[in-house]
Amino acid sequence: MERRAFIATLTGGLLAAPLAVGAQQAARVYRIGYLSPDSGPSQYSEAFRQGLRDLGWLEGEDIAIEYRWAEQKRDRLPGLARELVRRRVDLIFAVSVQGALAAKGATKTIPIVIPVATDPVGSGLVKSLARPGENLTGFAFLAEELVAKRFELLKEVAPETTLVAVLLNPTHPAAKVELREGERVARLLRLQLQAFEARDPIQLVSALAEMARLRAYALLLVSDRLFVTERTTIAEFAVRHRVPVMHFATEFVDDGGLMAYGPNITVLYRRAATLVDRILKGAKPADLPVEQSSTFELVINLKTAKALGLTIPPSLLQRADQVIE
Numbered sequence: 001m002e003r004r005a006f007i008a009t010l011t012g013g014l015l016a017a018p019l020a021v022g023a024q025q026a027a028r029v030y031r032i033g034y035l036s037p038d039s040g041p042s043q044y045s046e047a048f049r050q051g052l053r054d055l056g057w058l059e060g061e062d063i064a065i066e067y068r069w070a071e072q073k074r075d076r077l078p079g080l081a082r083e084l085v086r087r088r089v090d091l092i093f094a095v096s097v098q099g100a101l102a103a104k105g106a107t108k109t110i111p112i113v114i115p116v117a118t119d120p121v122g123s124g125l126v127k128s129l130a131r132p133g134e135n136l137t138g139f140a141f142l143a144e145e146l147v148a149k150r151f152e153l154l155k156e157v158a159p160e161t162t163l164v165a166v167l168l169n170p171t172h173p174a175a176k177v178e179l180r181e182g183e184r185v186a187r188l189l190r191l192q193l194q195a196f197e198a199r200d201p202i203q204l205v206s207a208l209a210e211m212a213r214l215r216a217y218a219l220l221l222v223s224d225r226l227f228v229t230e231r232t233t234i235a236e237f238a239v240r241h242r243v244p245v246m247h248f249a250t251e252f253v254d255d256g257g258l259m260a261y262g263p264n265i266t267v268l269y270r271r272a273a274t275l276v277d278r279i280l281k282g283a284k285p286a287d288l289p290v291e292q293s294s295t296f297e298l299v300i301n302l303k304t305a306k307a308l309g310l311t312i313p314p315s316l317l318q319r320a321d322q323v324i325e
Contacts, residue, residue: 030063030280033084033092035099037070037077037225043251047266048093048115051273063280070099072200072226074171077102085110091279093272096225097123097173104136111285114138115272116265118223120290123173129290137275137285139268141293143174143223143248147181150261153298154218154246155189156316157259157305161217161244163192167207167234168222170197178222204230208237219245221252228265231255239307253299253324258308263293297321 034045045067049059057063066089068080081102084092091111094100100114101124117125117140126132129140155161166182168175179195186193196211198204204226211219219238221227227234228249235256238245247253247260275288301324305312317323 027062029061030091031087031089032063032065032276033087033089034065034067034095035070035077035081035084035092035103036068036095037072037074037099038095038229039069039071041067042229043266044095044115044269047269048273051270052276054270055273055277057273057277057280072229074098074199078105081106091276093276095269097125098171098225100125100136100138101173104134108135110135111279112136112138113272113275113279113285115269116141116263117290118143118172119174119177122177126290129292131286132288132290133286135285137288137290139272139275139291139293141263141296143262144177144181146248146262146296147178148185150220150246150248151182151185151189151191153259153261153316154220154244155191156313157310158218158244161191163194163214163217165211165214165216165219165243166193166195166222167204167211167219167227168195168197169199169224169226171199172222172224175222175224182220182222198226200226201230201233204233208234211243212237212241216243219243221245221247223248223262228252231257235304239304242308244308244310250297250299250322253301253304253322256304257301258304258310259298259300261298262296264295264297268293299324 070076077099085106092103094103094112094114097117100112103112112135117138120126120140125136168179183193196207198207231252232255244258247257248262249265250260251265253260298320299322300312300320
């Protein structure tokens with residue numbers, strides 16, 4: 001009897017061993033929907049992936065990312081968001097305000113994370129920064145508060161400026177707020193301001209051509225994903241027509257822009273992975289406050305300044321966080 005019991009126990013153990021291995025291999029793979037107005041991968045999508053890797057998440061093992069690119073056609077975002085919902089992803093990573101609004105319209109239950117949001121309360125994304133409510137959280141900066149500083153810096157670089165062009169995308173929920181603040185600051189600095197609109201790359205080219213025709217002395221960009229994507233086009237226009245441009249993110253200057261004052265978007269994408277990590281481990285977006293970026297960088301490109309025939313004041317160079325030579 002003892003021998004039979006031993007053999008039964010041994011046989012049962014051998015049969016159970018493959019089942020245990022199979023259970024380990026069948027560990028859950030979380031599916032993340034990446035919703036973007038862009039046309040394909042960029043340094044930002046790679047920064048997000050790197051952020052996940054830094055936290056121990058490995059694509060193909062415990063996470064899978066499903067990309068949906070709107071190819072600069074923002075009216076496609078709602079349909080792409082609904083498609084991700086039908087795919088039953090575990091989380092939607094929406095990389096623009098318009099994308100996040102589309103995701104919110106498609107689901108009230110799937111968690112949504114936005115890496116960069118300008119005025120998330122005014123845009124209708126969250127009820128408040130401290131208590132976002134519902135199923136969305138992320139990182140934000142209040143672009144309106146930076147407008148005055150950008151105008152002042154632009155005036156320092158181009159003191160003879162009298163006419164400033166402001167480029168905005170009217171489909172961005174926060175664009176009107178930034179423009180209104182820009183008009184207020186322009187009056188204080190005794191500057192004439194003229195707004196130009198661009199909803200897509202084709203309209204952007206037309207707006208830049210009109211600026212050149214009117215001989216705008218300087219250009220200030222209102223925060224929008226379109227201008228980040230088309231930053232090389234804007235930089236080439238600026239050099240060709242010798243127009244100093246104030247940008248809202250440091251990445252512009254890396255690609256030939258004159259100067260920028262604002263957050264480092266690449267860093268925010270990488271940091272947003274921490275929110276994704278917490279949510280996949282059980283946290284609820286409604287309980288995670290929207291984190292407000294308080295670190296802004298002044299970056300200046302001296303090579304571009306030389307091409308524009310500008311001399312950057314030494315006092316401004318001393319205040320810069322980074323100077324590209």
